[in-house]
Amino acid sequence: MGVFRKSPAEKQAIADMKAADRALNNNTDRESKAGIFDETPDYQRLNGAANDAASKVSRWHGGTRK
Secondary structure, eight states: OOSSOOOHHHHHHHHHHHHHHHHHHHHHHHHHHTTOOSOOHHHHHHHHHHHHHHTTSBGGGTSSBO
């Protein structure tokens, strides 16, 4: 594909990354409102999933892959 075009797999990886980030942010907001400021197992699981999803997306599109 071209430099500015995304393949269907890239589009799916970007959508997965955004969904993982959204889940992590929602959990962080919920825990903060509950007064929890330590890293809970749920936070660590969601953070790992967000990092894994970001590793599949290029830096051009907000991920961490080169």
